[in-house]
Amino acid sequence: MLNPVNPLNPSHFINFAPVEKERNNDQIFEEEFLPQIDALYNFAFHLTYDEDDANDLVQETYLKAYRFIDKYNEGTNAKAWLFKILKNAFINQYRKKSKQPTKVDYEEIVSYHDGEDSKYAGYLDMREEIFQGMMGDEVTNAINALPVDFKTVILLCDIEGFTYEEIAKITDIPIGTVRSRLHRARNMLKEKLRTYAAKFGYKDKRK
């Protein structure tokens, strides 16, 4: 014999259709979102260079992702979607902390005035023997010392392997700006690593 249904008993609602959707959301969360958590934490840590801030950012990202899970198309690019949420959360925190008005992006102005032909004219190479003796700490420090917009594209492209198109979507900038920003970021990184190398007595003899 079936038990009579008491509509005021909250446990009664657990068996209704909306909960079925909730279960699906939980599955998406477990199967598509959570596997990205190490990559997100790594990105958050390199953006903030602080374990507590990185934890807060990752937590905020996952809670937001769950809240807006209906906006996510199941089975698509969960990693890029989560990175975009995290990047936006970071910008909001960063703006709050720095208490500065939004600045004009000088890099985009430089890009605007640079012709496409001169884009790779300032390319820097770096001989293998200069950097091979370095430890991971120097690389992490050099990346950390980059301005945030440049650090972001290096982390997304060189560390996480996102495409230019994905980076453009995550950072809300045009693909052309992604390319020029990456170019400048890599040159800056090479310069910083060269400076570290020089401190340890390595020199590029071609100069």
Next chain:
Amino acid sequence: MANKTANDSFLERVIMYLDGELTKQEERELLLEIKETPEYLEKFKIEKSFREFIRSKITRRSVSQNLIQNIKDQIRTRPS
């Protein structure tokens, strides 16, 4: 000047190749060019080894189990 333009174009394509942004046809053309020009091969090797170096040396961190549990707990207890 012409050499400089050819060099810029080559470097641009090397960078796009290493970023996975060239088509299969463009990749084949670039690799053929590299194969036929020792100077280009040297430049290609330098950029490729720099990328590999950065990827291998960056400190990778893993999230704590506590954080994962906190997130799950907060989702379970959130008001509907």
